[in-house]
Amino acid sequence: MSDLLGRLRGRGWRMTSQRRVVAEVLDGDHVHxxxxxxxxxxxxxxxxxxxxxxxxxxxxxxxxxEVLEVSTVGRAKRYDPNARRPHQHLVCSGCGTVRDVHPVGNAIGDLPEEERFGFAVGSVEITYRGLCPACA
Amino acid sequence: MSDLLGRLRGRGWRMTSQRRVVAEVLDGDHVHxxxxxxxxxxxxxxxxxxxxxxxxxxxxxxxxxEVLEVSTVGRAKRYDPNARRPHQHLVCSGCGTVRDVHPVGNAIGDLPEEERFGFAVGSVEITYRGLCPACA
DNA sequence: ATCCTACGATGGACTTCGTCCAAGTCAAGA
DNA sequence: TCTTGACTTGGACGAAGTCCATCGTAGGAT
Known part of the structure; x- marks a missing residue:
């Protein structure tokens, strides 16, 4: 994410102070x-x-x-700035903390052809749920 | 789902005409x-x-x-009456239609120990996204 | 069978999250 | 520096969902 501004400029973005600030906020800690x-x-x-x-x-x-929308149990959408590396989420059922995780395997491939109902499946979103050490 | 009303009564639900009708609507086709x-x-x-x-x-x-909430990005929640059999979801990015699917493989097992951060992972939710034949 | 009452239903106001739009502003190329 | 069209603004609007005071009724008690 670190050269986000450069990439955006490269894509022909008009760079305004507003866009810069939003990009910088996301570029900070990797929270959601x-x-x-x-x-x-x-x-x-x-x-x-x-x-x-x-x-x-x-x-x-x-x-x-550059950013992923994350659907959450709560209400408002959350934005995940770590979009360039594919990853999934681990959510604590107690406190709601979200962590990025990287499962092995190929989840899209796990969906058999006859279960696809003619859909052009493009992505898969996996959410692991459980209790974090603090909540256990 | 077929004896939903009986199970609810067994749990001490006061059976009103409204609750009966809502339960019957869900008990119908297995749409979301x-x-x-x-x-x-x-x-x-x-x-x-x-x-x-x-x-x-x-x-x-x-x-x-008795019913699962299916979280969808940027849309109204959908309710899945098929809560008693484990399954995952296939969502159309165009119209929001949801289908139940049954992937092969073991998604929980795909999360390595060192990616669990001490969480007691209990369940995994998988959402496949793509365009349905009608929207493609 | 009827009465009582606590649980459930009602509907309208309210909140939250998000989109739209007309008018004003300004980044960046000429 | 000038020009222009892409960008920003703020307020109105809309969709989804919650809250609450009041009314109605299911089902146990008599």
Missing amino acids: LTADEVHLRAAERLPEISRATVYNTLGELVVLG | LTADEVHLRAAERLPEISRATVYNTLGELVVLG
């Missing part, structure tokens, strides 16, 4: 923020940034494949 | 309805049923383990 959390952190550096712009920018990053 | 779709179908049989009651009843069925 909601759109509103991204907006909150962005607003610390650029107080007048609007919610609509944060949503737009996140949506564009998702389309570009 | 949204709460509003459940409400719509329930209202065909019991026109004055309220949205709040449908939400309440679905929530109770989830807590009782």
